[in-house]
Amino acid sequence: MKSSQILIPMTKEVPNDAQIISHQLMIRAGLISKLASGLYSYLPMGLKVLKKVEQIIREEMNISNAQEVLMPVAQPAELWQESGRWEQYGAELLRFNDRHGRAFCLGPTHEEVITNLAGQYLNSYKQLPVNFYQIQTKFRDEIRPRFGVMRSREFIMKDAYSFHLNAESMQAEFEKMHATYCRIFERLGLDYRPVLADSGSIGGENSIEFHVLAESGEDEICFSNESEYAANIEKVAFSEQTATCLPSATEEEVLTKKKTSIEAVAEFLNVKKSDCVKTLIIKTKEGFKALALRGDHELNEIKVQNLYGEFELASDEEIKSLNLKKGFIGVKGLNIDLIVDYSAAVMCDFVCGANEWDKHLTGANWTDIKFKTADLRNAVAGDDSPDGKGQLVIKRGIEVGHIFQLGDKYAKAMNANVVGESGKSETMLMGCYGIGVTRVIAAAIEQNYDDRGIIFPASIAPFQVVIVPINYTKSTRVKKLTDDLYQQCLDAGIEVLLNDKKERAGIMFAESELLGIPHRLVLSDTHADNGNIEYKARNNPNKVEVPFSEVLSYIQAQLSE
Incomplete structure (x- = not known):
């Protein structure tokens, strides 16, 4: 196909809402066009x-x-009601009524x-x-x-x-x-x-x-x-651990001067976040629960959901109603169920909230605290692999x-x-x-791009080969060589794009690289003189001069690799 016969609306401008490289390059290369939020048309090259x-x-x-x-x-509501997902699926399910008032949805x-x-x-x-x-x-x-x-x-x-x-x-x-x-x-x-x-x-x-x-x-x-x-x-998933330390410190209540985050508390007390225990209050169908994790670990919401079903973090007012102080919640003296993550349950002499304003406990331990244990946290790099072999990356x-x-x-x-x-x-x-x-x-x-544009895997590139002739519309020799090569590629079943537009060489090179076409062939008057054609692979900076008589077999060999 020739560039003059296909819509490829390239642009140098990056859309303001294009945050990731694929969005930027698909717009710039003319693969897609935005119609509305989350709705895109696929243009010829993208299609x-x-x-x-x-x-x-x-x-x-x-x-x-x-x-x-x-x-x-379009799917009738009756099917989704029969499966029980009509209400369960939530707002992502776009529901509508037809002219007869019958309920339908657009299938996700x-x-x-x-x-x-x-x-x-x-x-x-x-x-x-x-x-x-x-x-x-x-x-x-x-x-x-x-x-x-x-x-x-x-x-x-x-x-x-x-x-x-x-x-x-x-x-x-x-x-x-x-x-x-x-x-x-x-x-x-x-x-x-x-x-x-x-x-x-x-x-x-x-x-x-x-x-x-x-x-x-x-x-x-x-x-x-x-x-x-x-x-x-x-x-x-992590398994329950065996404690490897013995309590040795004396518990002490310390003033922490409105330090409410783990980071701030650890810095103020000159301890590591891993030496602290943080306590989160959640609301479930069973009521409120307190979840305790090591200070450097993050809550795994899927694991909690698997334990208790749908849940949400307690609001400030709900925390207050439980006679707890947000930012200073600890593991002692709670009047709700306490569930401790496996990693936190084996800690000794840790820092936690004192359940009083501006105060934390140092040297705290689990002695005399009633709690259950569970796997509550996300993995972190360096954790032992759950299969017992190596560490996690x-x-x-x-x-x-x-x-x-x-x-x-x-x-x-x-x-x-x-x-x-x-x-x-x-x-x-x-x-x-x-x-x-x-x-x-x-x-x-x-996964496949550089500062010049897309580098498509060969199996899904819009074309296998792009021919870039210099002075195609001005030089009869270049036009003759280009047309002959173009026809040879077509006859050989090669998917080829001929850039026949009246553009400067630099612009045509930039366009072919932006599109990510794997193989490029360049012809010019110089090549007409020396009988060669310049070949360059999109993923290789080196250029190769190939005799015109051998270029078809050469490009076929490249395509077969």
């Missing part, structure tokens, strides 16, 4: 990338014997629709196992859309759902999808990691996320430096895929049953497997 990502996913899903379907974006996911479909057409165990997938638009009414297509309101997702008669079959499909996802992300050219994860609002157990490693990632993922262990930080990741074992959560609620081998009706078990198709593009850019 070419999107379709390549979809094709790789589709090919690998088909190889795994999954069957492609396409389900509606399709568990209800596929379960309804399976309930209609699967009636015997002989039809199982089966896996259906689609590549479809989703809509989640994010309260704060950001980062371009990374967290938009409307996006494209590959979601798949499998149905099984027993847990062994469900596990086998889960493992097959794990292998399929690894092949997909390898073909996409991504540096990724599968990690243990929490199932979140989808539900189910045995959940694995696939993360692309990038500094801009919203998630923290933890790896052992000596084993294959890897988990999302919210999923890293923490990096940031972008979640691009997630696989679940849903069990009977949806099938049971929606009466999706088949006749089993015994002749009796049995509830099917389900698996769920998602890939954020549009998010993959942003993640690939976050």
